[in-house]
Amino acid sequence: YPQCLHMLELLQYEHFRKELANAQCAKFIDEQQLLHWQHYSRKRVRLQQALAEQQQQNNTSSK
Template identity: 75%
Template sequence: MSTRETDEQQRIRFQVELEFVQCFANPNYLHFLAQRGYFKDPAFINYIKYLQYWKEPAYAKYLKYPMCLHFLDLLQYEHFRKEVVNGQCARFIDDQQILHWQHYTRKRVRLLQSQAEKHMMTVQNEPTPQKSV
């Protein structure tokens, strides 16, 4: 019997790993894993190393929460894995993430508003075509 995955098995593994790696964007989930000792398990740590293939553009394009890649990097360090077991650490990371998103959202809104204003100025300044009689 072949140990090669079928197309269906590959599709399911892709979906499961995509969902799992994106969970790393949630500091509370990292805290949950740390509290239950997953980050002390060598097999789990090897699995986290394996998941780094999600950083490749061919895979990263499927991520809805790209912040998970930053946490995937941090999880490679024992010091981070030990610190995230602390609830205060997880809350701090969560707060910083919220502040980052708020800043990004405000910056994006300002950028879109300025682009819309420039477009309106361009449209208003364009000469109107004259009808020939």
């Protein structure tokens, strides 16, 4: 979602629109966004697992 807003902002600039017409540039941006989301989702899953383990440890130690 934040990337969409940033792209909309960038599209306001003629220079960005001209560069985006270049297939290599558009492909690079597409690949970078995909890599970001792949990394983000993996990192988020690991973080959620760590939090769940921590909560489980806290629950067992408080009993």
